[in-house]
Amino acid sequence: MKKAIDNFFNPKSVAVIGASRNPQKIGYIVFRNFLDAGFKGRIYPVNPNAEEILGHKTYPSVLDIKDQIDLAVIAVPAPIAVQALEECGKKGIKAVTILSGGFKEVGEKALEDRVTEIAKKYGVGVVGPNCLGIFDPSTGVDMIFLPRYRLERPKQGNIAFITQSGAIGSVVLDWMARKGYKISKFVSYGNAADVDEADLIEYLGKDRKTKVICAYFEGLREAKKFMEVTKKISGKKPVIVLKGGKTEAGRQAISSHTGSMAGSYEVYKAAFKQAGVLHATDLEEIFSFARTLSTMPIPHGNRVQIITDGGGFGVLLSDGVIENGLTLSKMDDKIIGELRKSMPTYVVLKNPMDLTGDTNMERYRLAIDAAMQDPNVDIIGLIALLQVPRLEADIIEVITNVFKSSKKPIFVIAAGGEYTEVLKKALEDFGVPTFSYPEDAAKCMRILYEFGLDAKKIKKGNK
Amino acid sequence: MKKAIDNFFNPKSVAVIGASRNPQKIGYIVFRNFLDAGFKGRIYPVNPNAEEILGHKTYPSVLDIKDQIDLAVIAVPAPIAVQALEECGKKGIKAVTILSGGFKEVGEKALEDRVTEIAKKYGVGVVGPNCLGIFDPSTGVDMIFLPRYRLERPKQGNIAFITQSGAIGSVVLDWMARKGYKISKFVSYGNAADVDEADLIEYLGKDRKTKVICAYFEGLREAKKFMEVTKKISGKKPVIVLKGGKTEAGRQAISSHTGSMAGSYEVYKAAFKQAGVLHATDLEEIFSFARTLSTMPIPHGNRVQIITDGGGFGVLLSDGVIENGLTLSKMDDKIIGELRKSMPTYVVLKNPMDLTGDTNMERYRLAIDAAMQDPNVDIIGLIALLQVPRLEADIIEVITNVFKSSKKPIFVIAAGGEYTEVLKKALEDFGVPTFSYPEDAAKCMRILYEFGLDAKKIKKGNK
Numbered sequence: 001m002k003k004a005i006d007n008f009f010n011p012k013s014v015a016v017i018g019a020s021r022n023p024q025k026i027g028y029i030v031f032r033n034f035l036d037a038g039f040k041g042r043i044y045p046v047n048p049n050a051e052e053i054l055g056h057k058t059y060p061s062v063l064d065i066k067d068q069i070d071l072a073v074i075a076v077p078a079p080i081a082v083q084a085l086e087e088c089g090k091k092g093i094k095a096v097t098i099l100s101g102g103f104k105e106v107g108e109k110a111l112e113d114r115v116t117e118i119a120k121k122y123g124v125g126v127v128g129p130n131c132l133g134i135f136d137p138s139t140g141v142d143m144i145f146l147p148r149y150r151l152e153r154p155k156q157g158n159i160a161f162i163t164q165s166g167a168i169g170s171v172v173l174d175w176m177a178r179k180g181y182k183i184s185k186f187v188s189y190g191n192a193a194d195v196d197e198a199d200l201i202e203y204l205g206k207d208r209k210t211k212v213i214c215a216y217f218e219g220l221r222e223a224k225k226f227m228e229v230t231k232k233i234s235g236k237k238p239v240i241v242l243k244g245g246k247t248e249a250g251r252q253a254i255s256s257h258t259g260s261m262a263g264s265y266e267v268y269k270a271a272f273k274q275a276g277v278l279h280a281t282d283l284e285e286i287f288s289f290a291r292t293l294s295t296m297p298i299p300h301g302n303r304v305q306i307i308t309d310g311g312g313f314g315v316l317l318s319d320g321v322i323e324n325g326l327t328l329s330k331m332d333d334k335i336i337g338e339l340r341k342s343m344p345t346y347v348v349l350k351n352p353m354d355l356t357g358d359t360n361m362e363r364y365r366l367a368i369d370a371a372m373q374d375p376n377v378d379i380i381g382l383i384a385l386l387q388v389p390r391l392e393a394d395i396i397e398v399i400t401n402v403f404k405s406s407k408k409p410i411f412v413i414a415a416g417g418e419y420t421e422v423l424k425k426a427l428e429d430f431g432v433p434t435f436s437y438p439e440d441a442a443k444c445m446r447i448l449y450e451f452g453l454d455a456k457k458i459k460k461g462n463k
Numbered sequence: 464m465k466k467a468i469d470n471f472f473n474p475k476s477v478a479v480i481g482a483s484r485n486p487q488k489i490g491y492i493v494f495r496n497f498l499d500a501g502f503k504g505r506i507y508p509v510n511p512n513a514e515e516i517l518g519h520k521t522y523p524s525v526l527d528i529k530d531q532i533d534l535a536v537i538a539v540p541a542p543i544a545v546q547a548l549e550e551c552g553k554k555g556i557k558a559v560t561i562l563s564g565g566f567k568e569v570g571e572k573a574l575e576d577r578v579t580e581i582a583k584k585y586g587v588g589v590v591g592p593n594c595l596g597i598f599d600p601s602t603g604v605d606m607i608f609l610p611r612y613r614l615e616r617p618k619q620g621n622i623a624f625i626t627q628s629g630a631i632g633s634v635v636l637d638w639m640a641r642k643g644y645k646i647s648k649f650v651s652y653g654n655a656a657d658v659d660e661a662d663l664i665e666y667l668g669k670d671r672k673t674k675v676i677c678a679y680f681e682g683l684r685e686a687k688k689f690m691e692v693t694k695k696i697s698g699k700k701p702v703i704v705l706k707g708g709k710t711e712a713g714r715q716a717i718s719s720h721t722g723s724m725a726g727s728y729e730v731y732k733a734a735f736k737q738a739g740v741l742h743a744t745d746l747e748e749i750f751s752f753a754r755t756l757s758t759m760p761i762p763h764g765n766r767v768q769i770i771t772d773g774g775g776f777g778v779l780l781s782d783g784v785i786e787n788g789l790t791l792s793k794m795d796d797k798i799i800g801e802l803r804k805s806m807p808t809y810v811v812l813k814n815p816m817d818l819t820g821d822t823n824m825e826r827y828r829l830a831i832d833a834a835m836q837d838p839n840v841d842i843i844g845l846i847a848l849l850q851v852p853r854l855e856a857d858i859i860e861v862i863t864n865v866f867k868s869s870k871k872p873i874f875v876i877a878a879g880g881e882y883t884e885v886l887k888k889a890l891e892d893f894g895v896p897t898f899s900y901p902e903d904a905a906k907c908m909r910i911l912y913e914f915g916l917d918a919k920k921i922k923k924g925n926k
Contacts, residue, residue: 167771174880253781254778310628316631316707319707322710387609
């Protein structure tokens with residue numbers, strides 16, 4: 001692993017090359033971001049045509065800065081960017097991000113090759129070109145050159161996201177912020193002229209702030225290196241990938257987009273499986289999977305107990321469980337016998353366990369407790385349709401408490417309008433992920449179980 | 464078709480059997496609903512143990528009411544419900560809904576058979592038992608016995624929803640209200656002792672207020688009748704179904720839920736296809752499909768032009784288009800040549816057409832116009848990532864205007880945080896459906912195209 005990668009996230013000093021006084025310019029937005037995001041280190045604007053920017057003295061070149069620089073951000077047009085990179089090399093800067101486009105993606109392969117050469121020659125780690133760069137909420141590194149009022153930043157958390165596509169990266173950040181999903185580190189690495197997905201995943205594998213690694217890419221720079229790195233990490237930390245360019249049409253779109261060569265999807269899928277990489281098939285899945293893996297314990301097996309207050313939702317979740325290769329648990333007769341004593345006769349104590357539409361909080365409490373203590377149950381699918389008249393808001397506290405203390409994963413499914421959404425938001429704020437669709441929850445159960453198998457925390461076929 | 468079905472939605476007079484003064488009771492909530500929902504007809508509470516309810520004189524039995532009664536709602540326990548139904552028959556009431564449970568679903572088959580017998584004997588149409596009943600926002604019929612603060616009601620529109628499961632029905636209503644999807648008629652028909660899914664679909668097929676018919680069911684009461692009815696309708700009006708109990712486990716869940724016999728999913732799928740019924744595989748799809756079919760014109764073919772400002776999203780939509788059996792259009796050289804003159808050189812005028820991240824509203828306007836006039840384009844996939852710095856809010860007006868006047872379907876895809884959501888909400892309020900995930904939009908393109916084929920508005924293999 002390149003040691004310099006840590007410099008991208010934890011620099012003590014940063015130079016912004018192309019820092020500008022014009023608020024329309026990327027160089028202005030990036031420089032300003034560092035100030036606004038509360039970056040604790042020293043920051044130097046580099047611009048030969050200005051004396052000072054936002055109260056900071058500017059330098060004509062990084063070579064004119066006396067201080068050691070840990071990280072440089074380059075936001076000047078492509079040919080000048082290459083020259084600036086060379087100066088960074090001479091200055092001994094170990095980490096450089098080139099945000100500028102105008103390289104391989106528009107056919108300027110020679111210019112991009114120069115970036116790779118210079119990176120090698122000076123031992124500089126280069127992220128980019130043609131990217132959004134890096135965002136790390138814990139250190140205040142924020143190169144995202146889209147204004148915060150248009151693109152929100154998520155709070156500090158344990159999900160890392162790396163992406164080849166800047167567009168997808170920007171949507172992901174904005175989306176995570178809105179949904180309240182929290183991020184450890186974000187990298188939009190663009191053309192990957194030097195630092196690539198494997199380098200970043202290797203680093204994130206060791207990063208203690210990161211619990212789940214997510215990646216979107218269209219092509220791999222070095223498939224072999226990617227396989228080696230992910231094989232080592234995937235058993236310890238979940239690595240979830242979404243691959244763009246599954247079809248020939250998608251691959252043609254890629255070639256006019258990033259200029260990557262994208263191989264056959266079947267080959268990728270086989271490789272992911274071999275490396276223990278978890279595979280999302282669309283954007284919606286990658287979010288659901290990341291959230292599940294970042295908040296839930298690994299189950300001991302694949303036996304799901306469904307508890308519901310609505311029959312139809314229980315049916316849909318049963319279908320989902322089976323379609324995702326899991327099984328429905330058969331609870332212990334003694335435990336069910338005990339439960340029977342405290343439930344009305346019309347409550348169905350099978351799987352799904354149907355507490356029916358006149359349920360109250362107490363029935364849920366008893367049912368969850370029973371499933372918790374039953375060794376035949378590995379995963380709990382908890383459907384709580386909150387519209388029913390006797391279920392009061394204290395159900396939120398019951399669910400939160402059991403979720404926090406539980407060693408079994410609990411998938412809470414609730415769906416509806418404003419009243420339901422307010423209660424779901426309360427659960428989310430307490431750190432309990434909620435699902436709207438039974439089918440989505442079932443997929444996430446599967447991915448959690450798959451990760452457990454990869455991590456060898458579940459022995460195959462245990463019962 | 465049973466003529467009486469219209470009575471369920473357009474009654475001039477309603478009797479609520481079991482109307483109560485106790486706000487906890489279903490009979491109270493239903494009676495109150497009719498008053499609150501602005502029901503224009505006459506309404507009679509029936510309860511032998513009360514003099515008046517909410518200012519309305521009560522009657523011991525429907526037989527004591529002098530007026531003709533078009534519709535009765537029964538909300539008393541099962542054995543008494545059967546007796547009340549017999550009285551309704553004697554009174555000559557042509558439409559009765561039995562909300563009460565306690566029939567086939569709990570093993571009381573004999574009681575349910577009585578309902579069927581009485582319905583036949585008197586020629587009464589019976590919806591239920593064990594259901595939520597009917598909601599029609601245009602007439603103020605509202606039997607949903609869940610309080611409005613917990614379960615919102617959607618506004619009047621053109622999507623009809625019928626459901627065997629009350630739980631799914633309640634979530635659907637609540638959800639539609641929150642998302643702003645509008646409903647024509649809603650029926651939760653429960654055990655279908657008399658009126659079944661086929662009767663309802665046949666009625667909705669002729670209902671001028673209904674443009675799209677959605678149905679959730681677990682088993683069919685009479686498969687042959689369902690096939691005959693849907694075959695006749697599906698070419699004119701989309702019929703979308705979601706079938707619960709796709710797996711053996713799901714079917715077992717059903718047998719302890721509604722007591723229906725659910726046949727093999729493969730058989731159902733083949734039947735749906737034969738009848739031209741559109742098939743949703745999960746709850747999320749049924750919503751997306753209904754919204755698409757209720758708002759968009761039928762395309763003339765399956766050739767999709769993608770316009771985007773973010774490469775990665777274009778790649779994902781390309782994949783989605785192909786995976787859903789559609790194709791990417793090849794635009795006319797002359798039209799592209801004209802467009803070229805007004806675009807910067809780095810704009811990619813292929814498919815996807817990538818306007819790039821520095822796009823403004825004008826580029827979108829030109830690109831959309833070109834795709835509109837090009838006869839090689841049947842469907843437009845319009846990705847507008849609104850975070851990009853030069854795209855101002857006036858893009859909303861451009862999209863709305865073109866959507867309203869267009870004879871080609873336009874699928875607008877935008878995703879992000881608060882800023883983006885506010886703009887998307889504006890589009891939705893103007894009647895333009897928006898999508899967050901490219902994959903979801905691609906599925907909806909497919910279903911629209913499929914409906915066009917079924918409706919023979921598209922000749923197979925046209926180009």
